[in-house]
Amino acid sequence: MQLPELLLQKSQWLRNQLFPPACLFCLQPLRLNGCCESCLKQIYPFPSSTCDGCGAVLPQALAPGPCGQCLKVPAVQKKTVSLYLYQDVVRDAVLAWKLRGQESGVRWLLQAAQTRMKQIVSSKDLVLPVPMPLSRMRLRGRHHGADLARMMAESVGCAWDWRLLRRIGEQARQSNLTGADRRKNLRKAFMVDMACWQACEPVQGRLWLVDDVITTGSTVHFAAKALRATGMDVHVLSLTRTVKGV
Numbered sequence: 001m002q003l004p005e006l007l008l009q010k011s012q013w014l015r016n017q018l019f020p021p022a023c024l025f026c027l028q029p030l031r032l033n034g035c036c037e038s039c040l041k042q043i044y045p046f047p048s049s050t051c052d053g054c055g056a057v058l059p060q061a062l063a064p065g066p067c068g069q070c071l072k073v074p075a076v077q078k079k080t081v082s083l084y085l086y087q088d089v090v091r092d093a094v095l096a097w098k099l100r101g102q103e104s105g106v107r108w109l110l111q112a113a114q115t116r117m118k119q120i121v122s123s124k125d126l127v128l129p130v131p132m133p134l135s136r137m138r139l140r141g142r143h144h145g146a147d148l149a150r151m152m153a154e155s156v157g158c159a160w161d162w163r164l165l166r167r168i169g170e171q172a173r174q175s176n177l178t179g180a181d182r183r184k185n186l187r188k189a190f191m192v193d194m195a196c197w198q199a200c201e202p203v204q205g206r207l208w209l210v211d212d213v214i215t216t217g218s219t220v221h222f223a224a225k226a227l228r229a230t231g232m233d234v235h236v237l238s239l240t241r242t243v244k245g246v
Helices: 004-017 066-073 088-100 103-110 115-119 132-142 144-156 177-187 196-197 218-230
Strands: 079-085 126-129 165-168 190-192 208-214 234-241
Touching: 066 218, 079 115, 088 208, 088 234, 103 115, 103 144, 103 234, 115 144, 126 165, 144 165, 165 218, 190 218, 196 218, 208 218, 218 234
Parallel strands: 079 234, 126 208, 208 234
Antiparallel strands: 165 190
16 A cells, blocks of 8 residues: 555544544534434425426426426426425525525535536526525525535536626515515515626527425516516526425
8 A cells, every 4th residue: 555545544543532533414423424214214305297397396297397386477487497395404504594694405415416516407408596685695695595506616617696686675584474474575686687698609509497495486486587588488496495384
């Protein structure tokens, strides 16, 4: 065994002694960094049987829709895809990332979903985050939507941009509102920076709007509606999504 390889093994052994590997979600000791079996059982991929337009879960026989709601009012976006159910370990990982800046769990979830993301998003596509209100960015010191868009884009090897879609004014937090109030709250909350759009390289693929959690769908609805100013079809990709009764 050569000296550099021996030193590497020794340093790894010492690191494990000082900082034992632990589950990225529950922090229980592990032999290797990652996810323990208990937490893995609490991570649920979002069902594949969904409405193409709004992304709502449908019985297998009715997929890919349109669902009843999209028959009444067609979704603004052409397609909606979610990676995980927003519950248990996944919910805890998202909250730890957004509230405490602990992104290791979210990074693991993205890595685990990399194969699926590459089947959905191509290297020619452009990924855009749902923009945050300026006051919230100042308070937290970061743009979580932009961070998520960057991590997703890097995972599939496509371009991303946080400047094209802008937030207008200040709106109340969506989590504090009912479904009807959420829609009213965001009706005029987004706009496309057309000067920035015209200055950027033409998109050879599709346009993807990225969000961390879809609850009622109001945020992506109005953000996608604003993005129609680009003249392109809008596709939505969320890390997680809630489902009633789950």
